[in-house]
Amino acid sequence: MQVILGIIFHFIGGAASGSFYVPYKKVKGWHWENYWLVGGLFSWLIVPPIAAWITIPGFTEIIAQTDASVFWWTFCWGILWGIGGLMYGLGMRYLGMSLGNSVLLGFTSAFGALVPAIYYNFHPQDGKTTFTDLLTTSWGRIVLAGIIICLLGIFICGRAGVLKEKELPEEKKKESIKEFNLVKGLIVCIISGILSACFNYGIEAGSPMAEVANNLWKAEHAAETTNFLYRNNVIYVVLLWGGLTTNFVWCIILNIRNKTFGDYTSRSYPLLRNIIFCALAGTTWFLQFFFYGMGESKLGNGASSWILHMAFIILVANMWGFALKEWKDVSSKTKTTIILGVVTIIASVALVGVGNAMK
Numbered sequence: 001m002q003v004i005l006g007i008i009f010h011f012i013g014g015a016a017s018g019s020f021y022v023p024y025k026k027v028k029g030w031h032w033e034n035y036w037l038v039g040g041l042f043s044w045l046i047v048p049p050i051a052a053w054i055t056i057p058g059f060t061e062i063i064a065q066t067d068a069s070v071f072w073w074t075f076c077w078g079i080l081w082g083i084g085g086l087m088y089g090l091g092m093r094y095l096g097m098s099l100g101n102s103v104l105l106g107f108t109s110a111f112g113a114l115v116p117a118i119y120y121n122f123h124p125q126d127g128k129t130t131f132t133d134l135l136t137t138s139w140g141r142i143v144l145a146g147i148i149i150c151l152l153g154i155f156i157c158g159r160a161g162v163l164k165e166k167e168l169p170e171e172k173k174k175e176s177i178k179e180f181n182l183v184k185g186l187i188v189c190i191i192s193g194i195l196s197a198c199f200n201y202g203i204e205a206g207s208p209m210a211e212v213a214n215n216l217w218k219a220e221h222a223a224e225t226t227n228f229l230y231r232n233n234v235i236y237v238v239l240l241w242g243g244l245t246t247n248f249v250w251c252i253i254l255n256i257r258n259k260t261f262g263d264y265t266s267r268s269y270p271l272l273r274n275i276i277f278c279a280l281a282g283t284t285w286f287l288q289f290f291f292y293g294m295g296e297s298k299l300g301n302g303a304s305s306w307i308l309h310m311a312f313i314i315l316v317a318n319m320w321g322f323a324l325k326e327w328k329d330v331s332s333k334t335k336t337t338i339i340l341g342v343v344t345i346i347a348s349v350a351l352v353g354v355g356n357a358m359k
Contacts, residue, residue: 002298003298006295010305013312014312016291017285018312018314018315018319019284022281022320022324023277024039027278029266029270030274033258034264035281037251038278039281042286044247045241048240048286049237052234055233056234070209071238074209077199078198078199078202078239079246080242082243082246084194084197085196085246085247087189088192091104091188091192094188094189103190104190105154105310105313105317107193108194109151109311111193116201116204119204138358145351146307146348147307150349153343156337156344159337160334167334202242206238209238210231212234213231214231229293229294232296236290318338
């Protein structure tokens with residue numbers, strides 16, 4: 001039952017992440033840096049402490065008493081993740097939600113799932129999955145097979161994008177994705193995917209804070225044997241300060257360079273409407289990790305939780321890609337290819353779930 005709940009929570013988180021960019025399409029007149037920054041203030045600064053305040057009594061004291069090295073490693077991984085997050089927005093502009101998410105999150109899946117396991121091989125910690133576990137145990141080999149199959153599914157999705165690039169004339173590609181550019185988009189998404197994996201490293205670095213929250217909760221609920229559902233919420237506050245730092249600085253630089261500060265005050269654009277949609281996008285974005293933390297509490301953080309989260313994001317993003325007609329007017333072969341890629345990813349999720357159940 002714990003595994004099933006973990007998968008359900010990861011699916012909800014993946015659905016939130018795969019959907020959060022949609023409200024941005026309703027923002028009128030603003031430049032990218034403006035709506036990205038306003039939405040990000042909700043994602044990284046406003047909503048995380050509210051979620052922690054609701055779910056973890058005394059979360060500020062936990063942060064204040066955290067060892068300096070834990071705090072700064074968590075914050076610094078957030079800065080690097082923030083660079084990847086910035087490039088995520090550009091990737092969606094150039095490739096669209098379907099192909100962009102598949103390529104970008106493929107690299108995030110691989111690096112985010114495997115690098116911590118390799119790290120714990122050399123720095124063992126109780127309860128942490130090592131790369132040796134993935135290689136030498138029956139459940140680990142199934143989880144590893146799921147990761148490999150997920151990457152295969154992502155490769156197939158990328159192949160579908162290449163076929164789309166060859167088939168459609170420029171004006172058709174830009175009907176659904178106004179700035180479609182395959183080469184530029186692939187470069188951005190690959191770099192972003194690698195850096196975005198730093199979010200998982202930040203969760204690992206901040207795990208002592210989560211353990212304090214978990215222990216305090218268990219002390220008040222002595223009969224409970226499961227982990228605290230919301231323990232990761234205290235990590236997100238610090239981790240997302242790092243992401244805010246990177247994104248805030250870059251968006252302000254773009255405001256200065258492009259002279260777009262006027263977007264915030266111009267009467268030509270529906271100010272309240274734009275803020276509401278940015279707030280909706282930013283809040284939806286944060287919900288992905290709110291539910292990721294809940295899923296992680298059931299499955300344990302590591303390769304399996306991370307790959308499930310990423311696979312569900314790819315699945316939902318591709319559903320939005322079809323709904324927004326990003327694959328309209330392509331051949332049946334190309335549509336079959338993208339569907340095959342998504343089905344392969346679903347199969348990988350099932351394998352990871354089986355591996356966790358065996359563990």
